[in-house]
Amino acid sequence: MKRRDLLFSALGLLIAWQAVALLVHRPILPGPWEVIVVFFKELDNGLLIHFGVSLWRATAGMALSVLVAAPAGLAIGGSSRLNRIFSPIIYLLYPIPKVVFVPVVFLFLGIGDVAKIAIIFLILFFQILVLVRDQAAGLPPQLLQSLHSLGAGRRALFRFVYLPASLPAILTALRQSIGTAVAVLYITELFATKYGLGYYIYYNGSTLFDYPAMYAGVVAMSLLGLGMYFFVDWLERWLCPWKYVT
Numbered sequence: 567m568k569r570r571d572l573l574f575s576a577l578g579l580l581i582a583w584q585a586v587a588l589l590v591h592r593p594i595l596p597g598p599w600e601v602i603v604v605f606f607k608e609l610d611n612g613l614l615i616h617f618g619v620s621l622w623r624a625t626a627g628m629a630l631s632v633l634v635a636a637p638a639g640l641a642i643g644g645s646s647r648l649n650r651i652f653s654p655i656i657y658l659l660y661p662i663p664k665v666v667f668v669p670v671v672f673l674f675l676g677i678g679d680v681a682k683i684a685i686i687f688l689i690l691f692f693q694i695l696v697l698v699r700d701q702a703a704g705l706p707p708q709l710l711q712s713l714h715s716l717g718a719g720r721r722a723l724f725r726f727v728y729l730p731a732s733l734p735a736i737l738t739a740l741r742q743s744i745g746t747a748v749a750v751l752y753i754t755e756l757f758a759t760k761y762g763l764g765y766y767i768y769y770n771g772s773t774l775f776d777y778p779a780m781y782a783g784v785v786a787m788s789l790l791g792l793g794m795y796f797f798v799d800w801l802e803r804w805l806c807p808w809k810y811v812t
Contacts, residue, residue: 596778605782616766617786623679623762624751624794627686628740634687635694636736640724642695643702643732653699660696664688665750677758685754686747694739701735734809737802741795748791763787 580598587597605613642648642656668685675681755764763783771780803810 594777596781600778601781601785604778605785608779608782613766613782613786616761616763616783617790619761620751620755620763620787620790623682623754624686624747624790626679627683627747628690628744628794630683631687631690631694632736632740635691636698636732639695639698639735640702640729640732643699643704644724649699649703656692656696656699660692664692665753668750668754672757682751682754682762685750689747689750690740690743693743694736697735697739698732701732733805734802737798737806740798744791744794744798748787748794752787763790 583598587595642652664685667688671681671684671688675684751762752764752767755762756768759765763786767780767783767787770776770783
């Protein structure tokens, strides 16, 4: 997508925001310019720290999910025996909304960063696992047989065939899950914590009734999600250059 299109889209959203703010004409919905001014002021008033904490939690959960789910998906998709064993379990667990495990995770892991990262991990894990498994299982048998005939072992197949073929699926799963992961991050940061954008937004909106600061936190959390989304796009261009060859 061209930068010019993104710029025009952002400008259109700001204009729509301003129009709605004028129509509502209440303190609960300040205009975009007021929020932008407060946003930059709040960066020196703790907003940057809250952003950094949320970024750490989201990044750690995302990295952990890739490190665990991608090899697991490759192993299951590349072995018919493992696929028969684990596919029924995945079939039962995948449709369950992972947000229902939030209280369970807090009970077992406490209310610190480990629990928040674990919840993000759970959300991304199944998304990546299923897509990578399906991608690995869908490779043409003729390709694998020809490589076997050339002397390629299982390790070589995973490194040079299964992994490159599954990279787009891994990145697609990450891209699809970022919005959900950030939303759940907001929910987890409402519980017994003093740091994180979720806490910042809730505290300013429901305790201080500082609505411009609350919306500044919403903007910061939106930038967090957008930044992660664009980072995955960059990773795809770097790791999968063949997709962009014209």
